[in-house]
Amino acid sequence: MDTDEPKTLVVEIKGSGDPEAMLKAHTMQNVWVRAVSGLNAFGRWRGAEFWAINEFKPDLDRAICDMLASET
Helix, strand or coil: CCCCCCEEEEEEEEECCHHHHHHHHHHHHHHHHHHHHHHCCCCCCEEEECCCCCCCCHHHHHHHHHHHHCCC
16 A cells, blocks of 8 residues: 555544434445545545544544554
């Protein structure tokens, strides 16, 4: 993998786990992010959803570290 390849983390902060929010989160992670990343034209993309809107910093830090350490 090219270490200079751009990496983008798409972050969604949700206030509830209603079915519509869950469907949107699933679509973002499993369809949209995979498709954009798979084009190999815009770098590597990842998605992360956070549900605890007032306490997501540790999870965000972890998602950023995981993305930067990832080779895929």
